[in-house]
Amino acid sequence: MAIRRASIFVLVLTGVVSCVEDTELSTLITSLWNSDTNAATSHDLRYSYQQHTDTSSSTDHAPNRLFSYVNENYLFHKPTYRTFLDLLDNYQNSVGTAEHVTTTEVAEELRFLNEICKTSIMQKTQQFLHKKGYVSSSMVDFEHKLKSVWFTTYPRSGSSRTLDSSGFEHVFVGEVKGSSVDGFHNWIQFYLEEKKGHANYLGYVFKHQPGILGVHFKWYSSYKKLSSLILGSSPEFEMACFTLCYYLHRNRDCQFNINGHTIRVKTYEVDNMPGDQIATAYL
Numbered sequence: 502m503a504i505r506r507a508s509i510f511v512l513v514l515t516g517v518v519s520c521v522e523d524t525e526l527s528t529l530i531t532s533l534w535n536s537d538t539n540a541a542t543s544h545d546l547r548y549s550y551q552q553h554t555d556t557s558s559s560t561d562h563a564p565n566r567l568f569s570y571v572n573e574n575y576l577f578h579k580p581t582y583r584t585f586l587d588l589l590d591n592y593q594n595s596v597g598t599a600e601h602v603t604t605t606e607v608a609e610e611l612r613f614l615n616e617i618c619k620t621s622i623m624q625k626t627q628q629f630l631h632k633k634g635y636v637s638s639s640m641v642d643f644e645h646k647l648k649s650v651w652f653t654t655y656p657r658s659g660s661s662r663t664l665d666s667s668g669f670e671h672v673f674v675g676e677v678k679g680s681s682v683d684g685f686h687n688w689i690q691f692y693l694e695e696k697k698g699h700a701n702y703l704g705y706v707f708k709h710q711p712g713i714l715g716v717h718f719k720w721y722s723s724y725k726k727l728s729s730l731i732l733g734s735s736p737e738f739e740m741a742c743f744t745l746c747y748y749l750h751r752n753r754d755c756q757f758n759i760n761g762h763t764i765r766v767k768t769y770e771v772d773n774m775p776g777d778q779i780a781t782a783y784l
Contacts, residue, residue, distance in 0.1 A: 521633055521749055527758040529629055533622050533741055534711065534759050539579055541733035545572035548732065554704030554717050556726035562704030567716065568692045581620065582689070584613040585673075585736040589690060592670045596657045596678040599665050610652050610669075614644045617737040626741040635748045647744065650779055657683075659773040668771075668779030672743065675720065682718075682725035686783045687739065688732050694720065710762045713784055729784040743768060743782035 547570040552562035576582050587609045593600060617623050618640055627643045630636045636643050650668060657666035657676065666676060675685025685691070694700035699721055706715035712732040718725050731739060746755035747768040755766040764784060771778040 523756070526745065526749065526755075529625065530742060530745065530757050530764075531759050533625060533738060536621060537735050537738045539576075539581055539620070539735035539737065541572070541576055541735075545576055546570065546733050550705050550708065550714070551702075552704050554706060556706060556717060558703065558717065559724070560703070561701065563702045566695050567702040568695060571692050579735075580616040581613075581736045584609065584616045585689065586693075588613055588669065589674055589693065592674050593665070594675060594677050595665075596676050596683065597661070597663060597665055599663050600654050600667070600670070602654065610648060611644075613736075614647050617740055618644050618647075620735075620737045622735070622737045622741050626745060630745070630748055633749075646777075647740070650744070650747065650777055651740075653776060653778045655771050655774050655776075655778055668782070672779070672782050673739075675725075677721065677723045680723050682720045682723050682728075684781060684783075685720065685725060685728050686730065688730040688734070689736070691716070691718075691728075691730060709764075711759055713764070731784070742766065743779070747779055747782060 546568070548568050549563075549565055551565060551567075554560070554562040577586060588606075591602075591606045591609065618627070624640070627636060627640055630643075631638050636646060652667050652669055654664040654667050656663055657671070657678075670676065671684035673684075673687040674690055676683040691700060691702075695702060701719040703717045703719060706717050706727050708714055712734070714730050714732055716725075716728050716730060718728070731742075743766065746766040747770070749755060751768050751770050753767075755768065757764055757766075766782065766784050768782040769780040771780045
């Protein structure tokens with residue numbers, strides 16, 4: 502149970518009371534952002550905002566691609582990127598179509614988690630969550646928790662029994678539900694789908710420092726009214742940020758500052774099945 506009192510969140514977990522001050526999360530995530538050595542730099546990434554649009558427009562206000570250059574030869578050979586990329590073709594993007602997870606795909610999930618948990622970003626995240634009583638002191642146990650929270654399959658619709666979704670698929674890959682795109686909040690996936698001709702960038706809805714872009718786009722024949730991308734961030738930073746907000750402030754705003762810029766993340770849990778899984782996470 503979580504109760505907000507002034508600027509301190511009081512959380513009761515398995516009999517252990519832990520306090521998380523607003524400033525603590527800002528300090529931690531700013532540290533993670535500033536120490537993200539795997540983030541793309543201006544030498545690795547070039548993009549063009551083009552024209553502003555709104556979420557209801559079907560007009561293409563961006564004649565060119567969002568991304569004009571990504572240094573794949575450098576970035577995509579980094580272990581956390583390489584193992585992240587291995588996951589992107591593991592999913593059926595249509596809501597209602599069951600996911601059949603193979604042993605190869607499970608091995609890919611484990612390799613990705615193993616690689617991100619070698620980084621200082623995820624180690625600092627685990628240490629903070631352990632200090633606050635959310636996870637044990639074991640990094641191996643933390644990897645198991647991440648596997649359960651992000652990769653357990655569940656029905657996207659509460660009225661369905663079809664295991665057609667997961668937190669990772671929804672947030673990082675994207676799903677199609679009729680004429681609408683659900684999730685899809687990762688810049689790497691957007692770049693790759695745009696490069697393949699599957700995604701058509703229609704313009705930006707908002708720009709927010711540091712490096713957050715609200716985009717309106719078409720994926721195949723379906724529209725995404727608004728998706729937020731953290732341009733150039735590493736896979737481990739996004740996993741850390743969303744995981745922290747999920748544990749600390751799920752089902753409500755998770756507000757913090759990065760280098761003086763206010764950020765709000767929303768995370769929601771799956772409420773139609775037992776366990777502890779992320780339904781969505783976005784800025």
